[in-house]
Amino acid sequence: MRRRGRADEGAEKTPSTQTPPTALPRPVERPGAPDDARFAAVRAAWTAAWPEALGAWGRFTRLHPPRLLGADAVSGASSFAWFSLGDVEVTVDLEQVLDLGVEDHAVAVLAHEIGHHVHAPGDMLTAGKMAVQARLGLVDLDDRVGLVTNLWSDMLVNDRLQTRAGIDMVSLWRRLGPPQGDVMRLVLRTDEILWSLPAGTLTGPGPQHDAEAQLLSRLVRTYADNPVDGVGGFAMVLRPFLVQDTAPGGGLTVADLRCAQHERPGTPVPGLATDGGAQRLPVHPALDRSVVGDLARGESDTAPEAGLLPDPSPTQSLGSTLTPADYTAVLQSLGVATTPEAAAIAWYREHAARHLVPFPTTTQPSAPETLLGGLDPWENGDDLADVDWTATMLASPVVVPGMTTLRRHLDTTTSTETEDQPVDLDLYLDSSGSMPDPRHQPAPIALAGAVLALSALRSGARVQATTWSGPQQLAGTDGFTRDATAVMSAVVAYFGGGTSFPVPLLERTHLEGAGVGDVRGTTDGARGARAPRHGSGSGSGSGSNTVSGQHRRRHIAVISDSGVVSMFSDTWRLPEDFDPLTTSAARAVRAAGGGGSLVLNVAGPPDRYVDMAPGYAVYTVTSWDDVVPFARDLARTLWGQNA
Amino acid sequence: MTTPDGLVDPTRPLQPGPALATVMQRIATTPADRLPAPGTLDALRPQPGRAVVDPTAVVADAVADLAPTARRSHEQLTWLRTFFSASGDAGDQRARAALVVTWVLDDPALRVAPALAEVLVDGRRATDWALTAVSRVATVLAPVLDPQTWPSTTATREEAARAILRACGLHPGDETAVDAEARWQTVSTAIQRVVLAQLAEEAQRTEELQRALAARRAKEAAAQVSHV
Numbered sequence: 001m002r003r004r005g006r007a008d009e010g011a012e013k014t015p016s017t018q019t020p021p022t023a024l025p026r027p028v029e030r031p032g033a034p035d036d037a038r039f040a041a042v043r044a045a046w047t048a049a050w051p052e053a054l055g056a057w058g059r060f061t062r063l064h065p066p067r068l069l070g071a072d073a074v075s076g077a078s079s080f081a082w083f084s085l086g087d088v089e090v091t092v093d094l095e096q097v098l099d100l101g102v103e104d105h106a107v108a109v110l111a112h113e114i115g116h117h118v119h120a121p122g123d124m125l126t127a128g129k130m131a132v133q134a135r136l137g138l139v140d141l142d143d144r145v146g147l148v149t150n151l152w153s154d155m156l157v158n159d160r161l162q163t164r165a166g167i168d169m170v171s172l173w174r175r176l177g178p179p180q181g182d183v184m185r186l187v188l189r190t191d192e193i194l195w196s197l198p199a200g201t202l203t204g205p206g207p208q209h210d211a212e213a214q215l216l217s218r219l220v221r222t223y224a225d226n227p228v229d230g231v232g233g234f235a236m237v238l239r240p241f242l243v244q245d246t247a248p249g250g251g252l253t254v255a256d257l258r259c260a261q262h263e264r265p266g267t268p269v270p271g272l273a274t275d276g277g278a279q280r281l282p283v284h285p286a287l288d289r290s291v292v293g294d295l296a297r298g299e300s301d302t303a304p305e306a307g308l309l310p311d312p313s314p315t316q317s318l319g320s321t322l323t324p325a326d327y328t329a330v331l332q333s334l335g336v337a338t339t340p341e342a343a344a345i346a347w348y349r350e351h352a353a354r355h356l357v358p359f360p361t362t363t364q365p366s367a368p369e370t371l372l373g374g375l376d377p378w379e380n381g382d383d384l385a386d387v388d389w390t391a392t393m394l395a396s397p398v399v400v401p402g403m404t405t406l407r408r409h410l411d412t413t414t415s416t417e418t419e420d421q422p423v424d425l426d427l428y429l430d431s432s433g434s435m436p437d438p439r440h441q442p443a444p445i446a447l448a449g450a451v452l453a454l455s456a457l458r459s460g461a462r463v464q465a466t467t468w469s470g471p472q473q474l475a476g477t478d479g480f481t482r483d484a485t486a487v488m489s490a491v492v493a494y495f496g497g498g499t500s501f502p503v504p505l506l507e508r509t510h511l512e513g514a515g516v517g518d519v520r521g522t523t524d525g526a527r528g529a530r531a532p533r534h535g536s537g538s539g540s541g542s543g544s545n546t547v548s549g550q551h552r553r554r555h556i557a558v559i560s561d562s563g564v565v566s567m568f569s570d571t572w573r574l575p576e577d578f579d580p581l582t583t584s585a586a587r588a589v590r591a592a593g594g595g596g597s598l599v600l601n602v603a604g605p606p607d608r609y610v611d612m613a614p615g616y617a618v619y620t621v622t623s624w625d626d627v628v629p630f631a632r633d634l635a636r637t638l639w640g641q642n643a
Numbered sequence: 644m645t646t647p648d649g650l651v652d653p654t655r656p657l658q659p660g661p662a663l664a665t666v667m668q669r670i671a672t673t674p675a676d677r678l679p680a681p682g683t684l685d686a687l688r689p690q691p692g693r694a695v696v697d698p699t700a701v702v703a704d705a706v707a708d709l710a711p712t713a714r715r716s717h718e719q720l721t722w723l724r725t726f727f728s729a730s731g732d733a734g735d736q737r738a739r740a741a742l743v744v745t746w747v748l749d750d751p752a753l754r755v756a757p758a759l760a761e762v763l764v765d766g767r768r769a770t771d772w773a774l775t776a777v778s779r780v781a782t783v784l785a786p787v788l789d790p791q792t793w794p795s796t797t798a799t800r801e802e803a804a805r806a807i808l809r810a811c812g813l814h815p816g817d818e819t820a821v822d823a824e825a826r827w828q829t830v831s832t833a834i835q836r837v838v839l840a841q842l843a844e845e846a847q848r849t850e851e852l853q854r855a856l857a858a859r860r861a862k863e864a865a866a867q868v869s870h871v
Contacts, residue, residue: 139853193829198822211838214829236846284846292839 023146023335025076026084026262027093032073039070042094046106053110056165057118066090066110081109082260083116085124086267086336090114101175108172111165112259115157120227121149124334127261128272129228131330132322137235137282144242145333150257151187151238152231155220159194170195170202176258178204181245183238189213194220212237218292219285232282233291267336273327273350279320322347324492325440344439344492345485351442352450355627357635359459360594361420362553373409382407422461423553423594424480426509427453428567429491430560432469432499435601438492445601446491448621448630449559452597453487455634456555465490466505470498474505499563503584506567510554510588553594555638556585556616561601568612580612589615595638599630648827648834649783650809657820658758660813661750666804669750670743673794677701677742680791684738698738699723705745706773709754713766719774726778733786740785741777743793747807748773758813772811779810787832802830 035043046068054061067089080096083089090113097103121127127149134148161167169191179185179202188202190213199208216237223230272278285291322330324347331337331346378387380402388408396404429449438446449465456463465487466476476490477483558564565572568583580586589596596616598609606618617637621630651657660666676696684698702723707715727738747753754763763769784806793803805827808814814823828834 196826198818199825208825210825210828211842214835214838215842217829284843284850286839286842286846287850292843 023261023263023333025335026264027074027077027082027091029069029074030072032070035070038098039094042098042103043068043070045103046092046094046097046110049106049110053107053114056107056111056161056167057114061114061118063088063090063114063117066092066113069093069095071095077260079258079260081113081258082262083113084262084264085117085121085127086263088117090117091262102172105168105172105175108161108167108169111161111167112154112157112169115161116153116259116261119160120153120156122227124263124267124269124336125271125275126228127334128269128330129275129278130231131333132272132275132278132326133228133232133282134235135326135330135333136279137232138239138242141239141242142329142333145330146261146335147257148235148238148242149231149333150259150261151183152234153227154257154259155187155190155216155234156224156227156230158191159220160224162191162195170197173202178202182209182241183245185209186212186216186238186241190216190220193217209241212241215285215291219288222288222291233285233288236282236284261335263335265336265338266342267334268346269331269334269336270350272322272330273347274321274354276321278322279326321351321442323440323442324348324438328439340439341489341492345488348438348447348450348491349454349484349488351447352454355447355451355631356455356458357451357631357638359425359455359461360423360553360555360638361459362423363418364421366415366417366419368412369415371411371413373411375406376409378402378405378407421552422456422459423555424461425452425456425463426480426506426554426556426592427463427465427487427490428501428506428556428558428560429465429467429493430469430499430501430558430563431467431473431494431496432563433496434499434561434563435494437494437496439494442624444621444624444627445559445561445599447627448599448619449491449557450488451627451631452557452559452599452634453491454484457482457484457487463487464509466502467491467493467495468500468502469495471500473497473500474502499566501558501560501564501567503567506556506588507584510556510591511584554592555594556589556592556596557599558597558616559599564598564600564609565612574612578612580614583612585616586614597634597637648809648831650779650806651812655812657809657812657814657823658756659816660756660758660808660811661752661815662817663801663804663808663815664817665752666747666750666808666815667797667800669747669752670800670803670807671794673743673746677746678791678794679739679742681732681735681739681789684735696742698727698741702741702745702774702777705748706770709748709763709773710766710769713770719770722774726781736785736790737778737781739790740781743790743803744777744780744807744810745773747804748776748811753811756813756816759811776807776810780806783810783833787836798830802832805830 047065050065054063069091072095074093074095077093077096079093080100080102081090081092083091090110092109092113094103097109102109116122121130130149130152131145134152135142135145138144138148158169162169173188173191179188185203185206186209189199189208189210191197192199192202193213194217199210200206216234219230219233219237223233324344325340327347328337328340328343331343337343375388375391378392378401386407388406391406391408392399392404395406399405427449429446435445436443453463453465462480462482464477464480466474467490468474473495475493475495477486481487558567560567565574567585568580569575569578585596596613598606598613598616598618600606600609600618600620601622602609602620603622606620610616610618617633619630619633621627647653679696684696699720703715703720706719707713726734727741728734729737753759759772762772784803788799788802792799794800805815805823809827814820818826
């Protein structure tokens with residue numbers, strides 16, 4: 001089910017049509033060569049400069065010293081210094097520092113990198129929110145999101161260092177030389193205005209974009225302490241320049257930045273998926289009263305305070321949170337995305353977390369306790385390991401097997417303590433063509449599945465999650481498992497084919513002597529779950545799914561729409577002689593012992609499905625507004641199943 | 644792109660004057676009686692505890708001080724009174740601006756600028772020069788930046804200082820004419836207003852285009868939806 005990410009797709013293109021990278025891969029590090037005198041001197045100077053760089057951000061700023069990479073210690077680094085919010089670390093490539101001749105600007109460089117940790121972006125959530133706003137401001141230039149957010153952060157950090165901390169950023173920029181391309185000319189012209197420098201000090205000779213630079217200078221000062229709210233407007237101003245930029249290599253990309261952000265793939269961005277204001281449309285700075293104040297008086301009196309465009313998502317109560325597809329794109333721009341599937345899993349996990357419900361448990365006696373009894377004779381033919389040699393030798397120093405040998409008799413007693421045994425979950429998720437693709441759009445029905453699965457896992461239960469569509473279109477966890485990622489992979493999987501409920505699988509899991517794992521392979525945690533389960537409380541079971549001879553109960557849940565009929569009948573219309581009590585579904589839920597749930601994306605009252613599915617509670621979830629009532633009703637129903 | 648501002652004569656290049664910091668410092672030390680609140684210059688409504696300031700007299704005295712050889716004419720005083728009695732708030736603004744401008748013109752550091760040597764020796768030219776500076780600043784800067792705020796912040800001090808220098812035909816002596824022009828373009832409230840209005844208009848046009856595009860896409864998407 002893995003889809004190739006954008007970076008992979010780009011790698012297949014010809015150089016002429018190659019898409020610029022949204023985020024840079026982490027540079028590869030290796031043991032470098034020993035420092036020669038030149039490197040040693042630079043390393044000592046930069047190490048000594050670290051406290052002063054920290055001091056630029058206040059007396060109480062703490063960050064562990066930077067990693068100063070020496071000769072041949074890194075490859076693939078596009079910049080001489082970079083930061084990682086996930087690792088909370090600053091890294092400097094001294095080889096590039098020497099090549100660029102900026103070895104005398106240690107404080108400025110290090111203070112700048114520290115600024116990314118303490119000022120902009122500061123943390124992964126802020127970085128994520130910035131990427132969302134930049135993406136909205138750029139409209140269709142997704143591949144430049146990383147570039148724009150980095151540039152915006154750089155501007156805020158540099159302005160603060162230059163004007164408030166007294167760090168000489170001007171000298172550093174002058175050492176790095178005049179910019180290439182319109183984007184960097186605009187950025188540096190803005191710095192010139194901010195720092196009251198004569199035109200051309202940083203940008204060199206040539207035409208300037210003064211109007212836009214004036215606007216950006218106001219934007220920087222207005223949102224100096226609020227990087228999220230300013231970056232959207234920054235992106236809107238920059239967008240035409242990004243389109244036209246004709247710097248060498250086809251325009252400025254994130255690879256051209258002097259300072260880069262490198263994150264490890266998979267670094268979490270908690271809170272981004274459920275951020276209610278993430279998708280609010282940015283306002284162009286020229287229309288933003290916070291930026292232009294009353295200077296725009298008269299020209300924009302007709303404009304509302306917060307932009308001209310209407311609310312983009314008035315139709316769903318999800319508000320303006322990100323869609324899974326948007327979330328994936330944002331993670332890619334941050335460089336933390338692994339696959340679209342992983343991003344979708346993170347999206348649904350975060351949304352489901354607020355709706356988790358208590359899952360039912362079974363109270364059972366704890367395991368029986370063993371008591372030491374008296375001594376019995378050990379006779380020939382008994383297991384040699386049973387001989388109690390201490391007792392035997394005490395009885396007679398001469399050992400005659402079968403005559404003087406003794407064995408310890410063990411008694412058992414029933415435990416007086418009880419323990420709660422969770423009810424496992426057997427989850428079936430419909431991914432036929434009539435269901436929404438949960439990886440691209442917010443699917444309330446998939447969220448309901450995530451709520452069920454994660455609630456079960458939280459209670460200690462095991463989950464078998466199966467995604468189904470047409471015949472032979474099955475994917476899932478291959479048995480009961482405690483692996484949340486495997487379960488969520490099934491929740492977000494999508495076939496988009498026909499509709500054919502996997503009744504044979506349901507029968508194998510609940511009605512046959514062996515579970516599904518015997519047929520489809522198992523995971524470690526699933527082995528016990530496939531032990532015989534007929535006749536609970538037989539007292540002779542011996543598997544990890546049993547305690548004190550009791551089988552773990554199972555709850556059967558089906559996430560579907562009107563296609564759930566295929567669970568009860570081979571045809572869309574039920575036969576005349578349909579007997580709901582004799583269907584495999586009905587027999588399975590009776591055998592499972594933990595009840596059943598049908599969570600359906602159907603309009604209107606679900607009476608028809610209630611009648612055909614005895615033993616199953618039926619819930620309808622068609623919109624985001626239904627998710628909370630569903631979780632509430634589910635909790636109420638499941639709580640009553642505690643035994 | 645240079646936006647004209649009405650402070651300078653385009654046919655005459657600006658000459659080096661005193662350093663910007665000198666003029667800004669002079670503005671920062673403007674006495675309180677030259678910074679009356681709006682509407683308090685009316686001689687018919689004197690403020691308790693404060694002397695009545697007649698801006699016409701103050702400006703005329705400043706001009707006389709600059710050009711001792713020139714004769715103070717009745718026409719000059721009439722012109723000033725007419726200038727300060729413009730309708731609405733304009734007259735009050737002009738009068739309050741003139742009080743600050745003449746405070747700067749009184750600064751010896753300004754008068755020693757070599758570029759002014761030729762002007763100040765001629766009483767008539769000096770009078771014209773001073774009145775021109777007063778009228779330009781009072782009509783261009785005062786309507787967009789209240790004179791009472793000029794000494795209050797670095798930004799307003801810089802804008803007022805540059806405006807007064809420009810109106811005097813000077814640029815900061817510690818900058819080149821080109822640099823001074825570029826910096827003026829970025830600090831001038833009036834020019835910013837024009838530039839921002841243009842950018843706002845452009846942004847509004849872009850948003851309207853995007854809105855139309857989004858509506859068209861939504862319409863096309865709706866047409867492609869099939870209900871099964």
